[in-house]
Amino acid sequence: MTTTPALQPGSERAVPEPTALISVRGLTVRYGARTALDALDLDLHAGQIVGLLGENGCGKSTLLKTLAGVYADHRGDVRIAGHPLGPRTKAVVSYLPDRSALPERARVRYCLDLFADFYPDFDRARAQTLLARFRLDPALRLKEMSKGMREKAHIALAMSRRARVYLLDEPISGVDPAAREGILGGILDTLDPDSLLVVATHLVHDLETSLDSVVMMRHGRVLLAGDVDDLRAEHGGSLEQIFRKVYGS
Template sequence: MNADPPAIEVTDLHKAYRGRPALAGLDLELTSGQVIGLMGDNGSGKTTLLKILAGVLADWTGTVRVAGHAPGPGSKALVSFLPDTSFLPDRHTPADAIAQFARFFADFDADRAREMIGFFNLPQDRTLKEMSKGMREKVQISLAMSRRARVYLLDEPISGVDPASRDVILRGILQNFAEDALLLVSTHLIQDVEPIVDSVVFLREGRVLLQGTADDLRDVHGTSLDALFRKVYAS
């Protein structure tokens, strides 16, 4: 039997905006069964990479495969993408949002979404417009993590919430993460996600600067991932 393809396989990926490179020959291979932190300074290419993997960004060159599929309908059916911006109508309640996702995605588990909404103690009767930014983030995370996807791509899922809520959100994400899937989470809040990541990828200027398991990087450099990040990007 052939081995399953990597969850993510990227070769010589280039993407530019108005002539300015966002990704500059990026190579990356990630296997399933991991929570991976995608880290980098502003402009390093994190969001651009996630959008390409999610199949929502065009006009790039190189080779990209997600669970063996080039970005398109085949890959989108296997990927759950949480962008760093709001994507739900203001008028929707959590129930409305769940119903919408159930219509759009065949792999969406509405019961799981309702459980996550309850786990986050979100009000069922308020519209998203009436919710705080943090509450709205939790609704969107509940939806994204309730698909039975092969690959989850989360772009800055905890950046807009207070420190106490970050821990709750991360616990909610992990309790709904299948062990044979891949979770790639982009963040600049290294200290908050360090306890949950198995591996990390550091980007700089559109390329992989550093990659490895969290334990190996801590052992080799003799420091936390947060301290390593500060050292690498200060130089």
């Protein structure tokens, strides 16, 4: 299933490359007797903001973990920027999991040093700009922050890599609407026009105006995918209405 971006007149989003930046064929992941991803096929191109939607347990997080190279026990062919999963793909993918692996006692400035040491493409100036935008003191420890503040700190770190692909797993879940707006603004304003952003979320309403295309999943497969404007025209409703219709059946 191939998705294509919705480019508005005067948009600064890049024209997609003819070859998919992410190409997935027959991806299968099993956890014991349970199949998390079931022979999944998917193509995603540069210059897109893609919403990865679906019910809990549909395979969204497993897909992102696999693309990020965190989960290696799978079958099928996965290529990012033309390369099979491995060190070359990890070098161009910035992944934000739904649960942080950073130590709770760490100060934000320590996290900046950690990312700068670990990722050659980490842009400290961009991170500092985002932290200032989010009004986060680099001297704060993660455990001293509210959930919304921690989300912002993690976003600042993930989006400050000069990556080609950004994979964000529920980056705005569990925070109030005002915090969501601020986080989304930071993500979108930082995103390079020729990069690919894939956001797993169940908050369709909050993201609808920002998305170029969507991938809706169920039982480890792609249920519906396409350009957001095309889907609205085809189904005669908003993305949230389409989501409710698809998952209400």
